Amino acid sequence: MTPVIxxxxxxxxxxxxxxxILAIVIAGILTAILFLIFSGIVGIISQKLVHxxxxxxxxxxxxxxxxxxxxxxxxxxxxxxxxxxxxDLLGIFLVLxxxxxxxxxxxxRGTIKLIxxxxxxxxxxxxxxxxxxxxxxxxxxxxxxxxxxxGSIYLNGKVDYSDIYGCILMFCKLLMxxxxxxxxxxxxxxxxxxxxxxxxxxxxxxxxxxxxxxxKPLYYIFVALYYILPSYSIFEVHNIKNLxxxxxxxxxxxxxxxxxxxxGYSMDIILIMLAITVILFNKKDLIQ
Amino acid sequence: xxxxxxxxxxxxxxxxxxxxxxxxxxxxxxxxxPSGAVFGFLGPNxxxxxxxxxxxxxxxxxxxxxxxxxxxxxxxxxxxxxxGFLPESVNLHLHHTGISLLNYYGELLNINPxxxxxxxxxxxxxVGLKESGNKFIxxxxxxxxxxxxxxxxxxxxxxxxxxxxxTANLDPIGRKEVKDLLINIREAGKTIFISSHILSDVESxxxxxxxxxxxxxxxxxxxxxxNTNKGVIEIRTKNLPEEAGQKITGLGAEIETKSDENLILxxxxxxxxxxxEIIRQFECPLISIxxxxxxxxxxxxxxxxxxxx
Ligand SMILES: Nc1ncnc2c1ncn2[C@@H]1O[C@H](COP(=O)(O)OP(=O)(O)OP(=O)(O)O)[C@@H](O)[C@H]1O
Ligand SMILES: [Mg+2]
Numbered sequence: 001m002t003p004v005i006x007x008x009x010x011x012x013x014x015x016x017x018x019x020x021i022l023a024i025v026i027a028g029i030l031t032a033i034l035f036l037i038f039s040g041i042v043g044i045i046s047q048k049l050v051h052x053x054x055x056x057x058x059x060x061x062x063x064x065x066x067x068x069x070x071x072x073x074x075x076x077x078x079x080x081x082x083x084x085x086x087x088d089l090l091g092i093f094l095v096l097x098x099x100x101x102x103x104x105x106x107x108x109r110g111t112i113k114l115i116x117x118x119x120x121x122x123x124x125x126x127x128x129x130x131x132x133x134x135x136x137x138x139x140x141x142x143x144x145x146x147x148x149x150x151g152s153i154y155l156n157g158k159v160d161y162s163d164i165y166g167c168i169l170m171f172c173k174l175l176m177x178x179x180x181x182x183x184x185x186x187x188x189x190x191x192x193x194x195x196x197x198x199x200x201x202x203x204x205x206x207x208x209x210x211x212x213x214x215x216k217p218l219y220y221i222f223v224a225l226y227y228i229l230p231s232y233s234i235f236e237v238h239n240i241k242n243l244x245x246x247x248x249x250x251x252x253x254x255x256x257x258x259x260x261x262x263x264g265y266s267m268d269i270i271l272i273m274l275a276i277t278v279i280l281f282n283k284k285d286l287i288q
Numbered sequence: 289x290x291x292x293x294x295x296x297x298x299x300x301x302x303x304x305x306x307x308x309x310x311x312x313x314x315x316x317x318x319x320x321x322p323s324g325a326v327f328g329f330l331g332p333n334x335x336x337x338x339x340x341x342x343x344x345x346x347x348x349x350x351x352x353x354x355x356x357x358x359x360x361x362x363x364x365x366x367x368x369x370x371x372g373f374l375p376e377s378v379n380l381h382l383h384h385t386g387i388s389l390l391n392y393y394g395e396l397l398n399i400n401p402x403x404x405x406x407x408x409x410x411x412x413x414x415v416g417l418k419e420s421g422n423k424f425i426x427x428x429x430x431x432x433x434x435x436x437x438x439x440x441x442x443x444x445x446x447x448x449x450x451x452x453x454x455t456a457n458l459d460p461i462g463r464k465e466v467k468d469l470l471i472n473i474r475e476a477g478k479t480i481f482i483s484s485h486i487l488s489d490v491e492s493x494x495x496x497x498x499x500x501x502x503x504x505x506x507x508x509x510x511x512x513x514x515n516t517n518k519g520v521i522e523i524r525t526k527n528l529p530e531e532a533g534q535k536i537t538g539l540g541a542e543i544e545t546k547s548d549e550n551l552i553l554x555x556x557x558x559x560x561x562x563x564x565e566i567i568r569q570f571e572c573p574l575i576s577i578x579x580x581x582x583x584x585x586x587x588x589x590x591x592x593x594x595x596x597x
Contacts, residue, residue: 002395003396006395007396010392013383014383017383109379110375111379112347113342113347113373113379114379114393115396117347117371117373117375118365118368118393118397119367119368119396120365121365284349285349286347287347
């Protein structure tokens, strides 16, 4: 097991020296800071708003408090949506950039030769790299989750569980994308592997299928594709669609059961993708 | 006889074998390297030496055939605990210093932290990089990178060293140092498998060689076996009179004369004493008596030029 840890340690060390990755993490932190600042601004605005709404009317302190909180929540909800989309996008960049290059870089540079000349199996190389990516992604998700909780406490005075769930699901989705792009990088150049991973989601085929509803064979093919390909959208908690929808209907809050189901789904895909990566990497000639 | 390396019909074709532009880099290679041997793996550029080494290490997968490295099938990580490898071009993780890189490799080799630290200092000393251990590899010269490559190959006190052009990029002093290092390792009874174009280095170091061309072995054996001039005795003398010369050639020996020096070549060992007697009779000086040997360079040239696979 030691080689796996040694490889992932070295990989993380190398990642911290890559400017692009550093840039993404810094962008994430900046977004989070902006988010906290805007949370503060939302607080101030909502207070002013409530005061102007209630001008000239006599209401109890209790009513003012409830109303402020309501306005706060609406503003904060929008803010969380945009923050989530931003950190999700940054996370996607982070994941595609790292997981797609882990193995090809070692091969292209020729550094894999010395690793393989040590008593290290190819499986351990793959696991070491994957572990490194997982640790970096986990740190990123936790950092962003903490920011979300801080903002929530500041505005609502309590923790909103759907925010924590949102971060867990984001982590699951990003790790799943990481495993997919790692498997893809065994078949194509890293940049192409990233693009393919990004567009691989089966979600789009729901829409395509409805278009072809009348021509049955095609319809079934697209429905099948929807079920075969991994879905990214089931992991979205805070997105524009949900924000828009919440204006008209009440979206039921996520339960821990949902989380288990979705995390399990991503775990499934991750294991399949890791297996594909190991099988392909095992067959490969490790020279440029 | 314990074998450090054995291969059986090892074959590697680059690209799809069905395509015209595929390259048969190694073709049906069968060889045995006994434990404790210093094995010279020679051949002209493109002969397939590096490819063979990559196959031995499991970096490449053979198209067909198999082999064993330190008793384990090729590619089995368990065979590599006591292996040291120096690649043809040493590519290192550039985000390291010399010491931190060796530490990483030490972790991969599962050397415990205390011993690892000791070994890192020992090998850096051995390759002459003691002062540069804390510098980043990006600041190293080519020769320093080569030295660090040698250092990592020695880290685990290997039983088998596989070296692909170990003296490449080294200055004459560095080359001498590496040669001395390898002599020490040979004295300790370790196996060395060395590919090199510098035949004089190989000659003084190796007890076995194998010459490769077009992916096939064209000569193999101990230095003794490859020496085609074996048994020819060379006597050097001076001012040999014509009469003596006739007597000697009458016995079947050959004489080459350069200015006043004469070189007598005797194929039949039994005539040696008779011929010495003749030289004495004519009171000529005996400058030297020695057994003639082919240099490795001669062996290499005749093998590579003569063969058209
Ligand atoms: N990655 C590759 N793809 C295709 N052909 C290759 C590749 N690497 C080597 N070859 C070919 O395989 C043959 C053997 O190459 P190899 O590098 O093993 O030779 P070598 O004996 O090590 O030569 P040198 O003394 O120049 O290092 C050559 O014809 C070479 O062109
Ligand atoms: Mg070579």
